[in-house]
Amino acid sequence: MGIILSGVQPTGNLTLGNYLGAIRNWVTMQSHNTCFFCIVDLHALTVPQDPKKLKMQTREVAAAYIASGINPSLSTIFIQSNISAHTELSWFLSCFTPMGWLNRMIQFKEKSGKNRESSVLGLYAYPVLQAADILLYKATDVPVGEDQKQHVELARDIAGAFNRAYEKEIFPLPEPQILGEATRVMSLRDGTKKMSKSDPSEFSRIHLRDDADTIAQKIKKAKTDPDPLPEDPKLLTERPEAFNLVNIYSALSNQSLESVCHQFAGAQFSTFKPALADLVVSIIAPIGLEIERLMNHEDELDGILKKGNDHAREVAEKTLHEVQKTIGILRV
Structure with missing residues (x-):
């Protein structure tokens, strides 16, 4: 049994990619792990946000978690910014993070591009806040997309540096988990x-x-190629759009790529797309209806978030006080 921590930014409508690459995997973890799933609104602030939209989208992400199967009775669902220990620990950890480590972060280079000099400090330093998110709950495993694996590895490095500095095992070294057929x-x-x-x-x-x-219309209009589906999935390597649709079908149906290709071998997309649309609708449409219901019952949703915030705060502050005591911070 491990301790799981992960989260999603409240930056607009969540997609099938968020569901298959992250949220669905979290659902399977909650029955045999201690799980913390947050809405990482502080990370969203690295780019300008409309205040009203940010509040709405924070609730929307929470609703999507619940509608997708994350059970508030089994997992802690909370808002990152509501737990002040995140930003406090981030400062302490930043004092153990060499600039060279942050300079190697690929996402900053990609997001800042040619405007690096005008990029905000938050965009550069947010991997340290992400490390604080993970280490506050002493997470052992962090389910992430491939693009975030480097940041979990940084959290490991920071945790190790802190532990060595005080010759104490304050933090476990978290492991990234890249799960599922359709992680990307x-x-x-x-x-x-x-x-x-x-x-x-x-x-x-x-x-x-x-x-x-x-959903059906979007699947119908999805880009494909003129060739039929092969029996061997290896033949999809040079057909990115075809591979993507087969990969989605594979993940949603809990079948291997080999099994899906065998089932539809020789079929044109005029046959495959309706089958894919039916599958996506059967799983995603009920999630959408439950999100709408929760968004129309803010009191119910906010009650779940308050309960999650209270539990997360209790755990986080215990870790923060342990860190303060280790460092030598005087608390009067």
């Missing part, structure tokens, strides 16, 4: 790009709040 769901318009909430085309992604008709 790609755009429905370009199979070489990750499915993203920020893509300008609505037809590039399926939102968890999309209704059945919208």
Whole structure:
């Protein structure tokens, strides 16, 4: 039994990629682990946010967690910013983080691009806050996408540096977990790009709040190629759009790629797409309906978040006080 910590930024409608790459895997973990799932709103602030939208989207992510099967009775669902220990521990950990470690972070280089000098400090330093998120709960395992694996490895390095500095095993060394067949769901318009909430085309992604008709339409319009589906999935290597759709079917049906290809071998996409649409609708449409219900019952949703915040705060402050005592912070 491990301690699991992960989270999603409240930056707009969650997608099928968020569900398959993260949330669905969390659901399976909660029955045999101690799980903390947060809405990481502090990380969202590295780019400008509309205050009203940020509040709404924070609730929306919480609703998506619950609608997807995360049980508040089994897992702690909370809002990162409501637990002040996150930012406090982040400062302490930043004093054990060499600049060279942060300079190696690929995401900062990708997101800042040519505007590195005008990028905000939060974008550069947020991997340290992410380490604090993980270490506050003494997480042993962190389910993340491939693009966040480097940040979990940084958290390991920071935890090790702190432990060595005081010759105490204060923090466990967390392990990244990359799980599932579809850990990286790609755009429905370009199979070489990750499915993203920020893509300008609505037809590039399926939102968890999309209704059945919208889902079916997006699958119908998904980019493909003229060739039939092969029996051997290895033959999809050079067909990114075809591979993406087969990969989604594989993940949602809990079948191997080999099994899906064997089932649809020789079929055209005019046959495969309706089957895929039916499968996606059967799983995602009920999630969307429950999200809508929870968003229309804010008192119920906020009650779940308050309970989660209270428990997370209790655990986090215990770790923070242990860290303060170890460092030599005087608490009067």
